[in-house]
Amino acid sequence: MSAALRMPSVPAPLVAADPAPADPAPATPAPMTSEPSTGELRQALPLITVRDLRVAYDTKPVLDHVDLDLFPGEMVALLGASGSGKSTLMRSLTGFAPISGGSVRVAGHDVTNLRRGELRTLRSEVGQVFQQFNLVPRMSVLTNVLAGALHHAGPINWVGGFSGADRRRALALLDRVGIAHKASEPARSLSGGQQQRVAIARALMQRPRAILADEPVASLDPKLADAVLALLRQIAAEDGIPVLVSLHVLPLALAHSDRIVGLRHGEMLVSARTSELDAADLAVLYADDAHDGHGHATGAAA
């Protein structure tokens, strides 16, 4: 396989429960040679569609004609050396980046043309997970998860302001991510891997239509990183939502994604199914970047 993989960004559709179309235009159905199964009839349309995206900070271009589709149910790893534009691409999906051209559609929202209230709605529908977890350290694990419900609730009294149904749901989500037994402990008392599980449960509390995870395992040891990425992939498949996860370690991307996309200096150079890739195919993303300037190994040797 050639080094730079400008493959079509549209993979064979992954089937998901009740996918929400990002665009009202129906996808052209693939020709069918036999009676379609239910799954085939529910072919997924992309929930997130990025076309010809350009982002510039002041006059400095950071993303250059980027195309991307994210489908319900798939875990997509976003790779690239430091400064290649991964975080900027993620921020573009929730209206936090200075988009200078192209289009971004997320769960039916045209991100480049949203009023403030619509932006809030968009952000309430997209769960976010960060490297530093972003929990409130002195608050309990349960309260941190309940905070995910605030996106939909508007102003709320933190003391006793959550409904019993919210609390039951938060506990069920903590159970799902494997740390219900920590519900009443302060978040700061948990290990990094446990805190990231809390952050994932908080994102799920939003009932997200997609999850964006920006280097979610960069602070975790390899075993915990494996477990957290496996959890995110399981959520993508079970909940039928796309999960986009930026990573710096190639073996983790190869082990835990359905598809890999890769940026280099703001250009999307790689977009392919993970099963069709190996580490050598991804070297193009890191050429001439022995170190990324932030002390990360680039992953090529990881």
Ligand SMILES: Nc1ncnc2c1ncn2[C@@H]1O[C@H](COP(=O)(O)OP(=O)(O)OP(=O)(O)O)[C@@H](O)[C@H]1O
């Ligand atoms: N708010 C900003 N103002 C000006 N330049 C910015 C801003 N945010 C990012 N940049 C620049 O945009 C480029 C891409 O940054 P970005 O954070 O998206 O890269 P990244 O691939 O996520 O890097 P890393 O892996 O280190 O997190 C970099 O050159 C960065 O300096």
